[in-house]
Amino acid sequence: xxxxxxxxxxxxxxxxxxxxxxxxxxxxxxxxxxxxxxxxxxxxxxxxxxxxxxxxxxxxxxxxxxxxxxxxxxxxxxxxxxxxxxxxxxxxxxxxxxxxxxxxxxxxxx
Amino acid sequence: xxxxxxxxxxxxxxxxxxxxxxxxxxxxxxxxxxxxxxxxxxxxxxxxxxxxxxxxxxxxxxxxxxxxxxxxxxxxxxxxxxxxxxxxxxxxxxxxxxxxxxxxxxxxxx
DNA sequence: ACAATACTGAAGTATTTACTTGACAATTTC
DNA sequence: GAAATTGTCAAGTAAATACTTCAGTATTGT
Numbered sequence: 001x002x003x004x005x006x007x008x009x010x011x012x013x014x015x016x017x018x019x020x021x022x023x024x025x026x027x028x029x030x031x032x033x034x035x036x037x038x039x040x041x042x043x044x045x046x047x048x049x050x051x052x053x054x055x056x057x058x059x060x061x062x063x064x065x066x067x068x069x070x071x072x073x074x075x076x077x078x079x080x081x082x083x084x085x086x087x088x089x090x091x092x093x094x095x096x097x098x099x100x101x102x103x104x105x106x107x108x109x110x
Numbered sequence: 111x112x113x114x115x116x117x118x119x120x121x122x123x124x125x126x127x128x129x130x131x132x133x134x135x136x137x138x139x140x141x142x143x144x145x146x147x148x149x150x151x152x153x154x155x156x157x158x159x160x161x162x163x164x165x166x167x168x169x170x171x172x173x174x175x176x177x178x179x180x181x182x183x184x185x186x187x188x189x190x191x192x193x194x195x196x197x198x199x200x201x202x203x204x205x206x207x208x209x210x211x212x213x214x215x216x217x218x219x220x
Numbered sequence: 221a222c223a224a225t226a227c228t229g230a231a232g233t234a235t236t237t238a239c240t241t242g243a244c245a246a247t248t249t250c
Numbered sequence: 251g252a253a254a255t256t257g258t259c260a261a262g263t264a265a266a267t268a269c270t271t272c273a274g275t276a277t278t279g280t
Contacts (some may be wrong), residue, residue, distance in 0.1 A: 016125070144227065155226075156229085158248090175227085177277060178229070
């Protein structure tokens, strides 16, 4: 079994904010420094740092500081966890509908 | 082109709360009334109503009132939008990594 | 008709959250 | 080594959010 222990809680919390999603949108194109991320968002570097912390906890972003600049990149683990969650819920729901369908078919036949 | 106009904004906002996710978990198993949803959550029916409104706006849940009871069911549209978003972001990111790989390979060769 | 059930609406509260400011630390660059 | 760049820390604020209570309104059962 793969390490699925990334708390989906954190992933959803992280993605629940539009600024953080904007950060992800940006990082999908290319890695960026904290100040480069802040610039188009019109918020302070401090604010971006706070968002980055949440994104890191959700394993949606990985950051690394070399010298005085912190480089931020997409990390796929959080996305994996999210996709997994959606898939699990959808299939559970579809299975139920199938069972329901069978029951109705039986009723019709009987 | 399919109807993708469900605001992903709303989907993420809806899923950003653990009580709402618990409601979804419950509805995946079976449809339920508002009071049945409230019972195991230990919150008032009013609170559940407020959550349901948000889940409906995100098209994750559909509710329908017949008589005095409102029945709540999973609606797949919101899940579709979510899956779509994850996939789009992942592929964009992977495409970039591929381009980067090619560039590095060229550098090595040259 | 009356009581019980199931939800709805308005209004209030306490906490969380996104953001700021301002002071500071660590690199680069000149 | 002085000055600019880039990030970090602590503390504060205003708005959003998840709840609550209480007072209704339909609908159903006796």
